[in-house]
Amino acid sequence: MEIALFQIDAFTGHAFGGNPAAVCPLPYFLQDDIMQAIARENNLSETAYVVPTAQGEADFDLRWFTPTVEVDLCGHATLAAAKVIFSHIRPDLEVIRFSTRSGLLTVTRDGDMLAMDFPMVTPQEVTPPESLTHAFDHPPDTVLAGLRDLLIVFPEQRVIETLAPDMAALCKAAPWGFICTAPGSDGETDFVTRCFYPNHGIHEDPVTGSAYCVAAPYWAARLGKRAMKARQLSARGGDLWLEVGSERLIIKGQALEVMRGSLMLPHIA
Structure with missing residues (x-):
């Protein structure tokens, strides 16, 4: 199995700044242990997996893995996933709706930035x-x-x-x-x-x-x-x-693609 792999520097306008995230667009989610192994192989703070949603209010399902665990919410890898989708998968979209463990998250084009609509917690x-x-x-x-x-x-x-x-x-x-x-x-x-x-x-x-x-x-x-x-x-x-806002937070930032390639998994059909 050959998987497209992108590396995006998020929350920066220049290469090698911000936070690098790996993004893997998939036709369907792989087994959890395989996605965890890929994240460990990438050895970045997050690897994001995006899968087109068959039906419902979202455009894509989105999951995030650190090198050791799956997490409930990640900002920079969401920004990175949106950058890949806007650039390579759905350039026709102005807004992307992600279904995640933290509910529906949206990312909107905003000039040279991307604007994420996220939940907010008053500490x-x-x-x-x-x-x-x-x-x-x-x-x-x-x-x-x-x-x-x-x-x-x-x-x-x-x-x-x-x-x-x-x-x-x-x-x-x-x-x-x-x-x-x-x-x-x-x-x-x-x-x-x-x-x-x-x-x-x-x-x-x-x-x-x-x-x-x-x-x-x-x-x-x-x-x-x-x-x-x-x-x-x-x-x-x-x-x-x-x-x-009263219940939600808009987080804006830039994102830059710095690497594009393929991940080869010969043991997966």
Whole structure:
């Protein structure tokens, strides 16, 4: 079996920035263990699989795999999947509707960007797990919890830039991800983040679209703004434009195709 394979740099306008995701368009989903093995082979933070939907309100079914697990929601690989569909599969579309574990997600063309309509979770302040206090050199101001991630708020951007968390301590703190955030300092960026997912096989994720489903409502309330710009301060870096609604979040970003090829699976007919 020969599978088309694309690599897309998401949330960036230049090659080798943002977050790379692999995208595999398929006629049908393969067995879970095979899709997991492909994601492990790709060794990127996410591999997305898209299958045309036979009927219903969606255009495509979409699933996401890290090198170790299937996840319920992924932003950058959704952006990447939409880029591949708009460019190679359905260039006639202006809006793509994806059926996913997190419900119906849409991606719309928006100039040189793509705009994703995502669910939003207002985080609630919690008492941080004891092991979390040993994971960072700097104590956080506040720790809040979303559905699956902790939002860890620090006082200023320079703290985010220099974070070197103890991954073993993070693994003990919670089974979720860790979104570290602070106000932006350049006068243009409203807030900055770095995201760590050691329990999902990803020590630091370059740009994490789903993290803003938790971070954006927090900063919208704190800053009194509905439209914001965020930057993820990983080594590769990435930029996101956010519009916070009453229940949904629009996440805008650029995406760039950097690789195209085929994956050969000789043992699958």
